[in-house]
Amino acid sequence: MYNSFDNPGLVKVLSFLKSHDTEYLSGQDLSDVLKISRVAVWKHIKKIKELGYTIDSKQKLGYRLADNTKLLLPWEITTNLNTKWIGKRVYYFDSIDSTQAQAIKMANNKKENGTVIIAEKQTSGKGRLGRKWMSPKGGIWISLIFHPEFNITATMLFPVAVSLALSNAIEKSTNIKPKLKWPNDVTINGKKIAGILVDISMESNRIESLVLGVGINFDVNTKQIEKVLKKSPNFYGADSIKKNDKNAQPLTLVQTFLKELENIYEYLNTSKFEEIVKEWTKRSSTIGNEVAISDGNEIIKGKAVRIDHDGALVIVSKSKTKRVMVGDVTT
Ligand code: BTN
Numbered sequence: 001m002y003n004s005f006d007n008p009g010l011v012k013v014l015s016f017l018k019s020h021d022t023e024y025l026s027g028q029d030l031s032d033v034l035k036i037s038r039v040a041v042w043k044h045i046k047k048i049k050e051l052g053y054t055i056d057s058k059q060k061l062g063y064r065l066a067d068n069t070k071l072l073l074p075w076e077i078t079t080n081l082n083t084k085w086i087g088k089r090v091y092y093f094d095s096i097d098s099t100q101a102q103a104i105k106m107a108n109n110k111k112e113n114g115t116v117i118i119a120e121k122q123t124s125g126k127g128r129l130g131r132k133w134m135s136p137k138g139g140i141w142i143s144l145i146f147h148p149e150f151n152i153t154a155t156m157l158f159p160v161a162v163s164l165a166l167s168n169a170i171e172k173s174t175n176i177k178p179k180l181k182w183p184n185d186v187t188i189n190g191k192k193i194a195g196i197l198v199d200i201s202m203e204s205n206r207i208e209s210l211v212l213g214v215g216i217n218f219d220v221n222t223k224q225i226e227k228v229l230k231k232s233p234n235f236y237g238a239d240s241i242k243k244n245d246k247n248a249q250p251l252t253l254v255q256t257f258l259k260e261l262e263n264i265y266e267y268l269n270t271s272k273f274e275e276i277v278k279e280w281t282k283r284s285s286t287i288g289n290e291v292a293i294s295d296g297n298e299i300i301k302g303k304a305v306r307i308d309h310d311g312a313l314v315i316v317s318k319s320k321t322k323r324v325m326v327g328d329v330t331t
Contacts (some may be wrong), residue, residue, distance in 0.1 A: 004074035026062035191237035295327035
């Protein structure tokens, strides 16, 4: 595990290499400028290489950073992140059972409000409604811890609002225009590219913590996922960001998402539900269509006419109106 605050020496060396990437820097230079021993410089360079950065080493000349890592390492996320409070602390795991389970374990610590937990792969990823979530390398698997002072409506609308933030971030950082499928799936070409999960812990009628899980099929093998999941109930296909935009950068997407999330969070805090619902509806592939909703027990059919401020989907069938709180849109 790496975090954004325990590796100041390594980050110092790395930042210096990044800001001087057109020249070679000797171990002695780095040691003099950064005021650390040559042994420490050497150790940090070795670690930096292990973390996937490409370092050119030339005898007598020294080191030069030739290429960045592809990993979403904590200091990569926090550097140049323009949020006020979300993502100031980041924990990175190369492999974990579930970032969501990890975040839930850490959630009672008030200091972790806005903390990000990210993993390169999950061995036991959790999806909505108790389902499994396939999380191989190449995806963005991320959980965030919040201690909100939301009212009940804001809490209910939170997952829907997050899907809007994520689609805004995808649109701003790639050339993809995703759609939103109720309640909170992000789709391209009618297939899923990202899913959202929220775990709430309540204590005597107030929210103790809220853990948000976001899974983005960034550069995963969608054929493989489709093969495994094709028989699962309500599965409607998987797509990936990279397949639709070869130039998409995971780091930019994550940073843009954290910023969009902070904006949406502020909207929820100030009860701007109407604005969220309006923007969500603009992107929705659900509203206006005949749908069937499965909540695990029954199938509710009708025309999806709107979502309410608490995220409920309103369905009209034979001039009867029904509010659906939980489920999957199957058509
Ligand atoms: C869904 O079913 O659509 C929600 C999927 C959420 C998956 C993410 S990946 C990061 C976080 N950790 C988990 O175990 N699940 C969520």
